[in-house]
Amino acid sequence: xxxxxxxxxxxxxxxxxxxxxxxxxxxxxxxxxxxxxxxxxxxxxxxxxxxxxxxxxxxxxxxxxxxxxxxxxxxxxxxxxxxxxxxxxxxxxxxxxxxxxxxxxxxxxxxxxxxxxxxxxxxxxxxxxxxxxxxxxxxxxxxxxxxxxxxxxxxxxxxxxxxxxxxxxxxxxxxxxxxxxxxxxxxxxxxxxxxxxxxxxxxxxxxxxxxxxxxxxxxxxxxxxxxxxxxxxxxxxxxxxxxxxxxxxxxxxxxxxxxxxxxxxxxxxxxxxxxxxxxxxxxxxxxxxxxxxxxxxxxxxxxxxxxxxxxxxxxxxxxxxxxxxxxxxxxxxxxxxxxxxxxxxxxxxxxxxxxxxxxxxxxxxxxxxxxxxxxxxxxxxxxxxxxxxxxxxxxxxxxxxxxxxxxxxxxxxxxxx
Numbered sequence: 001x002x003x004x005x006x007x008x009x010x011x012x013x014x015x016x017x018x019x020x021x022x023x024x025x026x027x028x029x030x031x032x033x034x035x036x037x038x039x040x041x042x043x044x045x046x047x048x049x050x051x052x053x054x055x056x057x058x059x060x061x062x063x064x065x066x067x068x069x070x071x072x073x074x075x076x077x078x079x080x081x082x083x084x085x086x087x088x089x090x091x092x093x094x095x096x097x098x099x100x101x102x103x104x105x106x107x108x109x110x111x112x113x114x115x116x117x118x119x120x121x122x123x124x125x126x127x128x129x130x131x132x133x134x135x136x137x138x139x140x141x142x143x144x145x146x147x148x149x150x151x152x153x154x155x156x157x158x159x160x161x162x163x164x165x166x167x168x169x170x171x172x173x174x175x176x177x178x179x180x181x182x183x184x185x186x187x188x189x190x191x192x193x194x195x196x197x198x199x200x201x202x203x204x205x206x207x208x209x210x211x212x213x214x215x216x217x218x219x220x221x222x223x224x225x226x227x228x229x230x231x232x233x234x235x236x237x238x239x240x241x242x243x244x245x246x247x248x249x250x251x252x253x254x255x256x257x258x259x260x261x262x263x264x265x266x267x268x269x270x271x272x273x274x275x276x277x278x279x280x281x282x283x284x285x286x287x288x289x290x291x292x293x294x295x296x297x298x299x300x301x302x303x304x305x306x307x308x309x310x311x312x313x314x315x316x317x318x319x320x321x322x323x324x325x326x327x328x329x330x331x332x333x334x335x336x337x338x339x340x341x342x343x344x345x346x347x348x349x350x351x352x353x354x355x356x357x358x359x360x361x362x363x364x365x366x367x368x369x370x371x372x373x374x375x376x377x378x379x380x381x382x383x384x385x386x387x388x389x390x391x392x393x394x395x396x397x398x399x400x401x402x403x404x405x406x407x408x409x410x411x412x413x414x415x416x417x
């Protein structure tokens with residue numbers, strides 16, 4: 001027996017009864033979100049692959065160059081707020097096109113940076129772009145996705161990040177030894193221009209946004225609506241902080257770990273990292289699918305707990321075979337948890353702030369999590385990269401699991417109703 005009155009509308013009505021408004025417009029929207037996030041991750045991870053080479057060119061330590069990554073994370077909330085605000089007011093498509101076009105400019109400027117200070121400024125610009133992309137792209141894709149497949153499409157969308165990591169690894173593997181690090185940042189500009197054209201001609205505006213936009217709100221009313229959800233924002237901020245610690249704590253310094261601890265060549269480092277990114281893509285899709293069956297929170301927690309089990313193999317592998325297996329399985333679990341995030345945050349957020357609230361919370365959490373790379377680099381100087389990364393991983397996995405369990409579950413939430 002259960003108390004029907006105590007249940008929310010979303011919990012009582014089964015997902016099948018809420019699946020309305022499904023159209024054929026969602027595949028291009030998911031593709032656009034996936035590709036935009038892929039390009040951002042491609043650029044972001046090129047910096048992590050080239051960390052040592054950039055440090056050598058600018059005569060800086062690994063810890064100092066790690067601040068380049070921190071600069072990107074620090075400016076992502078600016079993009080999350082600005083692009084999210086515009087997308088909730090004027091639609092998803094145009095802000096996404098502007099965002100991707102600006103990305104192409106940031107790519108070129110990174111390649112041409114003449115000194116360390118200029119590089120920091122350019123990476124701050126890229127942080128604005130990267131921060132604005134996810135919230136807009138995820139809201140566009142999730143609002144058009146069929147309810148019963150929202151989780152698996154969420155996993156596909158989010159793993160644009162892992163796919164970008166994979167492509168960055170392949171690009172580094174085949175081109176770095178011949179060209180150096182600078183030309184690698186030109187690679188993403190042409191696909192970005194093609195993506196802008198794809199969004200312009202193939203992607204439809206969100207029907208959920210169009211329905212809500214029929215009711216015109218003034219700016220003061222819109223700001224009141226935003227601030228009325230401050231409790232949800234605070235929860236998402238804390239939850240996403242732990243998720244970002246888990247992600248960046250296991251990814252960003254991993255190529256440096258392979259170099260300093262295992263003394264691998266650039267080719268071998270990029271090959272192992274690319275292989276782990278393949279595991280991440282699979283993990284995001286698999287756990288995204290399971291979240292449609294189990295619920296969002298349960299899928300996230302299961303993935304994180306299994307990630308803890310993988311830490312000894314990932315950080316302290318006694319052989320290269322186990323090291324490679326540990327890298328694959330670790331990212332399978334980490335990005336498995338992350339694959340649920342676009343659907344989970346979209347379902348938790350009201351229609352009126354679906355681009356702004358998840359995106360701004362996500363990117364603001366990046367400010368809190370931005371210190372993890374620097375902390376690991378400094379701590380590794382006193383112990384080892386393996387110990388620094390292992391202790392970080394077990395701590396943040398546990399905290400992220402707790403935060404997921406404390407949140408609400410709106411699996412199958414109907415949008416636009």
